[in-house]
Amino acid sequence: MASKPTFSDEIANLLHASHGNPIKICMQCGTCAGTCPSAPFMDHTPRRLIAMINANMKEEVLASNTYWYCASCYHCTVRCPCEIDIAGLMYALKRYSMWKGQFKEGLIGPVFSETFVKTIFRSGRSYEPILATTYLFTFGLQDFITEAQTATTMMLKGRLPLLPPRIKRLKNFRRMIGRVIPVGGLE
Amino acid sequence: MNQQKKLLIIDDDPDFVEGIKSILDAANYSVDVAYNPKDGLNALQTMNYDMLLLDIMMGRGAEGIMIARKMRKDAKLRELPVLIITGIREQMAFLFPGEPVHPRFVEVDELVEKPVEPQFLLDKVSALLQAAEARKGKAG
Numbered sequence: 001m002a003s004k005p006t007f008s009d010e011i012a013n014l015l016h017a018s019h020g021n022p023i024k025i026c027m028q029c030g031t032c033a034g035t036c037p038s039a040p041f042m043d044h045t046p047r048r049l050i051a052m053i054n055a056n057m058k059e060e061v062l063a064s065n066t067y068w069y070c071a072s073c074y075h076c077t078v079r080c081p082c083e084i085d086i087a088g089l090m091y092a093l094k095r096y097s098m099w100k101g102q103f104k105e106g107l108i109g110p111v112f113s114e115t116f117v118k119t120i121f122r123s124g125r126s127y128e129p130i131l132a133t134t135y136l137f138t139f140g141l142q143d144f145i146t147e148a149q150t151a152t153t154m155m156l157k158g159r160l161p162l163l164p165p166r167i168k169r170l171k172n173f174r175r176m177i178g179r180v181i182p183v184g185g186l187e
Numbered sequence: 188m189n190q191q192k193k194l195l196i197i198d199d200d201p202d203f204v205e206g207i208k209s210i211l212d213a214a215n216y217s218v219d220v221a222y223n224p225k226d227g228l229n230a231l232q233t234m235n236y237d238m239l240l241l242d243i244m245m246g247r248g249a250e251g252i253m254i255a256r257k258m259r260k261d262a263k264l265r266e267l268p269v270l271i272i273t274g275i276r277e278q279m280a281f282l283f284p285g286e287p288v289h290p291r292f293v294e295v296d297e298l299v300e301k302p303v304e305p306q307f308l309l310d311k312v313s314a315l316l317q318a319a320e321a322r323k324g325k326a327g
Contacts, residue, residue, distance in 0.1 A: 004205060005201050099244055100278075114281045118282075180249055181249050182249075182273075182298075
């Protein structure tokens with residue numbers, strides 16, 4: 001039916017249900033890169049990453065931190081004159097790299113995502129103190145103390161629960177998830 | 188085999204598809220491939236196949252499951268044997284700490300996990316095709 005897809009085709013397949021235009025039509029205007037608040041921290045700007053995908057530079061794209069540093073503010077998607085869903089592309093690349101187990105070492109993003117999903121699975125709610133452990137220890141001492149102080153103040157004001165919250169009817173929720181993902185050990 | 192059987196693979200991993208397609212081609216099956224769920228569903232609705240080999244994790248997430256459920260609601264596609272071949276345990280290992288992928292999470296004929304042994308794959312495919320023929324024979 002179809003010949004073997006290239007890397008850019010694979011990414012296009014991941015975005016088959018996206019409302020945005022295909023990334024092949026990117027005209028490299030750089031609006032996304034100029035707009036992105038995380039761009040200074042990225043290995044490659046979103047504009048360059050799109051060009052790299054279109055050039056099928058799979059290894060270089062997967063080894064970059066660009067898509068893990070995307071803050072999902074959607075500013076690029078809103079401003080793109082070609083109407084490409086760039087934030088959606090960043091999510092697609094996160095999925096792709098996690099499914100393939102190929103991403104840059106030492107990133108917080110993959111562990112953070114994993115911990116987040118696990119927490120939701122267990123209790124139906126996210127719990128910040130557990131999520132914070134995925135990135136807190138990468139901070140310097142000064143930032144660590146500031147973060148701990150903020151958390152203590154929030155806890156005293158009742159904005160941060162001491163014990164992990166649980167939703168009601170957790171069993172139903174887990175059964176519902178089981179219908180979407182074939183999780184191991186579910187009844 | 189009196190007539191060449193037509194199979195469809197819906198899987199977004201080109202390398203894996205290349206592998207199983209070559210195994211099935213060598214066993215004299217006619218194999219079509221769709222690399223995303225949308226093309227796959229289109230192909231299923233427009234052409235006639237004897238069997239479907241389906242991946243789970245595609246596109247936005249577990250879209251293979253959506254295809255399997257849509258097929259169960261379609262009177263024509265309901266009879267088509269479906270073999271799910273999934274690498275979900277490797278892709279989302281943290282959800283399966285040493286446990287099996289739940290075998291009956293969606294109503295399909297068989298579920299196997301990647302990587303698949305060539306002979307095991309061929310055995311499963313021929314067994315499912317035979318079972319489908321037997322069902323057809325009974326109905327007819």
